[in-house]
Amino acid sequence: MDRILRKVVQIALTGLALSVMPTLSHAGYSEGVEAYESGRFDSAVSEFQSLVEKGHAGAEFMTGVMYFQGRGFVQNRKLAAIWFHKAAIKGHAGAQLAFGSVHIRGVGVYQDLIQAYKWLTLAADSKVPGLQQQATMLRGDAEKLMSPEDIGNALSAARGFSPVKAGLVTGD
Numbered sequence: 001m002d003r004i005l006r007k008v009v010q011i012a013l014t015g016l017a018l019s020v021m022p023t024l025s026h027a028g029y030s031e032g033v034e035a036y037e038s039g040r041f042d043s044a045v046s047e048f049q050s051l052v053e054k055g056h057a058g059a060e061f062m063t064g065v066m067y068f069q070g071r072g073f074v075q076n077r078k079l080a081a082i083w084f085h086k087a088a089i090k091g092h093a094g095a096q097l098a099f100g101s102v103h104i105r106g107v108g109v110y111q112d113l114i115q116a117y118k119w120l121t122l123a124a125d126s127k128v129p130g131l132q133q134q135a136t137m138l139r140g141d142a143e144k145l146m147s148p149e150d151i152g153n154a155l156s157a158a159r160g161f162s163p164v165k166a167g168l169v170t171g172d
Contacts, residue, residue, distance in 0.1 A: 029058055036062060041072030052083075055166025060087035061095040068098075068108075077108030088119060091163030093126035097135050104142050116142045117154035122161055 032047030044066065051059035064083030066072040073079075081102050087095030100119030103112045120142065123135035143151060 029056065032059065032062060036066070036071075041066065045072040052086075055090070057087040057090040057092040057095065057166070060084075060090075061092050061098070064095065064098065077102070079108075081108035088122075089164045090166060093123050093128050093131055096120075096126070097123035097131055097138075100135065100142075101138055104138065113142050113146050114150050114154045114157070117146065117151060118157040118161070121155065121158040125158075 028047040028051055032044045032051070035041070035043035035047060044062070048056075048059040048063050048066075052063055060083050063073075064080045064087065067076050067083060068080035069075065081099065084095045084099040084102065088099040096119045100116045100123060102108050103116035103119065105111060109115075117139055120135045120139035124132050124139060126132055126135070146154075
């Protein structure tokens, strides 16, 4: 699972972070990513903190990553899952991939293959190369353990998904 999350973070940071147009709402985000990548985790926490208070999905995802890995925070897989969920419901593809991934094996959450398949389907539908392939591969792994009815329920849930707007910042 750690290997999968490292891959998710790498893809998300290169694909999603680079696609973000610099705006006032992202002040501190690129600095937080830079601090994280250079191992300055206390600085990254500082940069992301004010953004998560405003509902910034990218900062929420990175906060989840840091809890998951125990970098900048004491490792806590349950809190990581909460932060992944907060960003995933806002449509953050990296968080959707991470949230789906933790549901496959029940890391920080109860194992739930329907939820895993739903979130991995949403991540696979993203426009982020690399992330799409990873989500598709993991979704295939989950599918092997599911009944056709469960897969149908998961697909129905994915089709009914609509991102939640934070309402506090523009864009993510």
